[in-house]
Amino acid sequence: MRHLAGLLFVCRLTGVLVSILADVAYGACCVDDFTARALSADFLVHYGHSCLVPIDVTAGVRTLYVFVDIQIDxxxxxxxxxxxxxxxxxxxxxxxxxxxxxxxxxxxxxxxxxxxxxxxxxxxxxxxxxxxxxxxxxxxxxxxxxxxxxxxxxxxxxxxxxxxxxxxxxxxxxxxxxxxxxxEHEAMLAARTAAVHQAAKATRWGLIQGTLGRQGSPNVFKYLEEQLEAKGLDFVTVLMSEIFPQKLALFPDIEVWVQVACPRLSIDWGSAFEKPLLTPYEAAVALEVVSWQTPYPMDFYSIRPLGPWAPRHPQHQPQQTKHSRDTRGCSARSEIxxxxxxxxxxxxxxxxxxxxxxxxxxxxxxx
The missing domain is CATH 3.40.50.11850 (Diphthamide synthesis DPH1/DPH2 domain 2)
Structure with a gap:
């Protein structure tokens, strides 16, 4: 809050109009450059997380990442x-x-x-x-x-x-x-494989594109649409900022959901939903595009993921910018x-x- 107060003080001195985005930010994936652009902002300050979304790809808005460096013993x-x-x-x-x-x-x-x-x-x-x-x-x-x-x-x-x-x-x-x-690896894997097996029998699917910051990936979403179309399966698409059981219950005819937002939502809280709630990776397994991986892949934002269920898989990244963080990490943190x-x-x-x-x-x- 000290940094925010200092920023607001400077902005008042210079006559800059400041908007504070009060939407929840769970992590580095929640940088809200799209909302900043919708507000006609010239500059976005994201406090507390690393630059998972590089500053050269934010949506036409100059972005400053303010890192938190906690001093410990x-x-x-x-x-x-x-x-x-x-x-x-x-x-x-x-x-x-x-x-x-x-x-x-x-x-x-x-x-x-x-x-x-x-x-x-x-x-x-x-x-x-x-x-x-x-x-x-x-x-x-x-x-x-x-x-x-x-x-x-x-x-x-x-x-x-x-x-x-x-x-x-x-x-x-x-x-x-x-x-x-x-x-509890065995319990987690049992729950996730059960959800995948149930989804494999479904004929009516729902695809959720997460809209909270940069959680959702249009490329992964399109990839899943193509796989469902290739299988001849019916599906509906939904845009959703936060995914709750009560929201999905409004679609009683959907047999299985796939969320392109946060993989941990399915892994940690999938049992809270009435219908299977799959990650893009689990959906690829259910659709028989890939086989089940051991160990369970935690590579969602990796530049070398095991499959196209991840946003930075090569088929979703035809070109890499010269100064992309994909090869160097955050430029501000390249040397600690x-x-x-x-x-x-x-x-x-x-x-x-x-x-x-x-x-x-x-x-x-x-x-």
Whole structure:
């Protein structure tokens, strides 16, 4: 809010008309350049997320991404990992964009004790994870542990879905606690395959194009339309900013829905909907265009996705601009300074305490 107040103050001094877009912004996919253009705006400021939508492709509106860089006690983070993991372990450090600077500093300080890396899934920055896009780390034997730096599970779950056989840990920088995390892979896969099998029998489909920011992809939407037409299936198309069970219940004749918006909506909350709610990838499987992938792909915004269910698949990107983030990541974040950080907290140098046993039935256990 301090940055917003400063921006508004400057705008008042210069006589600039400011409109605050109050629509919800869940993540980097929600940059609202289309609404800004509809308001005849000359300049759009998007606060808090990385530039998933490059500034050279926003809809005729100059765009400024204001990154959030949260300063944490990197020393405690490093000490915690050194206390809890054996020398020589292969660690993959990942996190949300707010902690990437701290993560890169930690990689530097841990490299003399561990085989440590910050895996990258282009167009994201090294170590960056989205809820729908995270790197596949290869065979479980190649990585001993995933270390996630962040204060929530949502983004970490994306990494765990991509790498079901790699142990995952989460360091909460505010609690200064390391957690052992788990994910119910079997339950998730059972629910999603059941939805796909039910959809494969359907004859009346509904296609949802998400309109919340840049969540929806016209190219993926067109691809799905073509697949349904090739199968001779009836379908209706719907534009929707946010997808709720009550809205879809207004279409009782639809047997299966496909949403081109947020894959995690189907994965996490698909059971809340009366009819199957598929991701574009799951729809491609149900239509027998592709086979079921193992592990479940979390590559929605990757520039090298496994199939055309993703917006940046080559068949949807005939040309790449010379300065596109697709090959370099955010230009403003192409190089993260490896400057040591400090924390004024009295407990900044205290190592993580060890708890010998874990709580049963919990998906997060403090170490």
């Amino acid at each position: 990197v020393g405690h983070f490093v000490d915690t990992l050194q206390t809890n993991f054996e020398h020589g372990k292969r660690l993959s450090l990942l996190g949300t964009v707010q902690f990437l600077s701290a993560l890169q500093v930690a990689v530097k300080h841990l490299s003399d004790r561990f085989h440590v890396s910050a895996p990258q899934q282009l167009p994201l920055s090294p170590g960056e994870v989205l809820g729908c896009t995270s790197p596949f780390l290869g065979k479980a034997a190649d990585t001993d542990a995933i270390i996630f730096l962040g204060d929530g599970r949502f983004h970490l779950e994306s990494v765990m879905i991509s790498n079901p056989d790699v142990p995952a840990y989460r360091y909460d920088p505010f609690m200064k606690t390391l957690f052992r995390e788990s994910y 300074p490896l400057t040591p950080q400090t924390d004024s907290s009295p407990s900044s140098t205290q190592p993580c305490s060890l708890i010998p046993s874990c709580s049963k039935g919990s998906s997060s256990s403090a170490l």
